[in-house]
Amino acid sequence: MDQIIETKRLILKTWEAHDIDQMSKINADLQVMEYYPKALTKDETAAMIARFHQYYLQFGYTFYPVILKERKELIGFTGLLKVDYFKAHFTPSIEIGWRIASKHWGNGYAPEAASAVFEHAKEMLHMKGQEIVSFTAKVNKKSIRVMEKIGMEQDLSGGFNHPNVDKRSFLSEHVLYRKQL
Secondary structure (H helix, E strand, O other): OOEEEEOOOEEEEOOOOOHHHHHHHHHHOOOOOOOOOOOOOHHHHHHHHHHHHHHHHHHOOOEEEEEEOOOOEEEEEEEEEEEOOOOOOOOOEEEEEEEEOHHHOOOOHHHHHHHHHHHHHHHOOOOOOOEEEEEEEOOOHHHHHHHHHOOOEEOOOOOEEOOOOOOOOOOOEEEEEEEEO
């Protein structure tokens, strides 16, 4: 394990094969995946982790596993990725994102981890001055609250229909938040 970032309560590290089982449970949780088109299988989670790991090797950052220090338990992920997998008025760009196990909601772990990622991006990845975006379904109030807690501001003219989501779905309409590092 390569530790990337440490906070008072969390460790963000590189992905390892044994992370698949715990992340699979998180990705299968219907509460966690409520604002995604579907929950993920273990194979889909393994493929996601492999992409995140490859991305880290290529770019030096990724969505990192988040470990709760006191229990040495994987509770989700947070980090940065380039948004170039779909076309929108703000792509390509760099996104901050997170996914935390539902049993750990309400403890401030997502904002703590995301804020640490911002600091790491400025200091270690030399991204000072870079714009970071985050987006979610308009109905996802929990993620919107995290965006606001970490100092992101909504781009009121930036809302969009996600091209990878059926236009008839309640998940299609997205909000866009931005932050300058």
